[in-house]
Amino acid sequence: MHEEALTRWQRGWSASRGWTDYQQVDDVTVVRVGEPQRRVQYVATEQNATAAAHLALTDCHPPGTSWLTIATDDPDRLAAGLKPLEAIRTQWLMTISLAEQATYPVPAPYILEVSETPSVIDVRICGYGEVAASGRMAVLHTGAVADMITTDPAHRRRGLARAVMTALAQAASTRTAYLSASPDGRPLYESLGWTTLIPVLVARTAGTSPT
Ligand SMILES: CC(C)(COP(=O)(O)OP(=O)(O)OC[C@H]1O[C@@H](n2cnc3c(N)ncnc32)[C@H](O)[C@@H]1OP(=O)(O)O)[C@@H](O)C(=O)NCCC(=O)NCCS
Structure with missing residues (x-):
């Protein structure tokens, strides 16, 4: 179970x-x-x-x-x-070994911002004067957990969420990760290689x- x-x-x-x-x-x-x-x-x-x-x-x-x-x-x-x-x-x-997640660059003209505490990584992608997409990953010895992955509706389907996931995975390094996917999020994570448990x-x- x-x-x-x-x-x-x-x-x-x-x-x-x-x-x-x-x-x-x-x-x-x-x-x-x-x-x-x-x-x-x-x-x-x-x-x-x-x-x-x-x-x-x-x-x-x-x-x-x-x-x-x-x-x-x-x-x-x-x-x-x-x-x-x-x-x-x-x-x-859902779960993945982050080293196996597909990687995607941040599309131009968007800019990536990453901030980290010892246990939480925050990623924001900004463009056109606003935060277009963001996400968070908690990094614990029990595994990494992605959370609050969101793209502003005006900026969707441009590859921003997969760029957020790429940046989070790179910052978290080679760990097993988990998340709880919404119906909107599940196809995104599947396209990156995540498995539904x-x-x-x-x-x-x-x-x-x-x-
Ligand atoms: C889910 C969400 C973050 C996707 O953001 P996005 O920036 O549009 O995603 P991307 O452009 O990076 O999409 C990457 C790929 O994921 C898949 N995908 C993304 N959203 C999808 C959707 N609604 N339906 C089907 N496939 C989708 C596609 O394969 C897409 O590639 P394609 O556009 O070349 O077909 C965004 O729709 C959102 O913020 N939804 C509301 C909040 C939410 O549910 N977040 C997830 C919480 S788990």
């Missing part, structure tokens, strides 16, 4: 977002996020989905602010079984998140 990959992804995702307070409860990783619309994030494999759902449904956070990410072979079946939790979307846990269902407690 790719438990180790899921854990490695969660460690990097948490590092990328600055969510450093997490612990294991009943084989569920509980990340104390503390943001108004996401108080807590539960991460688990499907075999622990019931425990994760129980935690989400019995915690003391406002409706709509407890989130779950559950790795599952069948997101639709799991979504039906998790009610009254609300299924939000399906993503895909398993779908992940993103769900949350029902109710309106506070603004």
Whole structure:
């Protein structure tokens, strides 16, 4: 069920977002996020989905602010079984050895900017007076995790996201990497050589998140 990959992804995702307070409860990783619309994030494999759902449904956070990410072979079946939790979307846990990722240059006239801390690499591609694309990679001993890969709609389909991924991979060097891909992102990562491990269902407690 790719438990180790899921854990490695969660460690990097948490590092990328600055969510450093997490612990294991009943084989569920509980990340104390503390943001108004996401108080807590539960991460688990499907075999622990019931425990994760129980935690989400019995915690003391406002409706709509407890989130779950559950790795599952069948997101639709799991979504039906998790009610009254609300299924939000399906993503895909993906992996690659960064040395094997395809490389692409930054297209002219765009300019690459890279900034690094010991555990996080940030890449921005700027052009026409604005940030056109950006992305982040957390680099931990458990593996690298790509996060927040985005191209501004006005600059899409020009090869900027794959240039962002190239710059992140070069800065992170030869590590195994993970990410959770959106439907938009999955074809991009596949074109770079990433492999899909398993779908992940993103769900949350029902109710309106506070603004
Ligand atoms: C996904 C996203 C980052 C792609 O950015 P981009 O700069 O347009 O991507 P690129 O131009 O580098 O695309 C590289 C390749 O990826 C594939 N690709 C990218 N977006 C695609 C899409 N929407 N559908 C199908 N293939 C796509 C193609 O193979 C493309 O090459 P091609 O244009 O020669 O066919 C952008 O659409 C986006 O910001 N989406 C919203 C945020 C998001 O979902 N980010 C991913 C989070 S995991």
